[in-house]
Amino acid sequence: MKKFVMLSTLTEKGAKTIKKNPDRIKEVNKEVEKMGGKILSQYAILGPFDFLTIIQAESEEVIAKISLEISQRGSVKITTYPAIDVDDFIKTIK
DSSP, X not given: OEEEEEEEEEOHHHHHHHHHOXXXXXXXXXXXXXXTOEEEEEEXXXXXXXXXXXEEESOHHHHHHHHHHHHTTSSEEEEEXXXXXXXXXXXXXX
16 A cells, blocks of 8 residues: 555635534545545644645555545645655665
């Protein structure tokens, strides 16, 4: 399974939803799992992004589908990066 870093920013609609129902975050995480992703860890952060999620998925195509499905709702904007384990990276460059 591949790992990805997903950075997300709430839209005004998303911020209102979270304010009214903070548990919505966990509900979306369950939806991500049904789409083939596995949340490894998640943090609320300060700065230009609101959340940092480490997510595992079988492929780039699966993570792209997850990003598209969630983004199309209009409550969040998502930026996703592949993450390479440092030990794997070192093996690759040796």
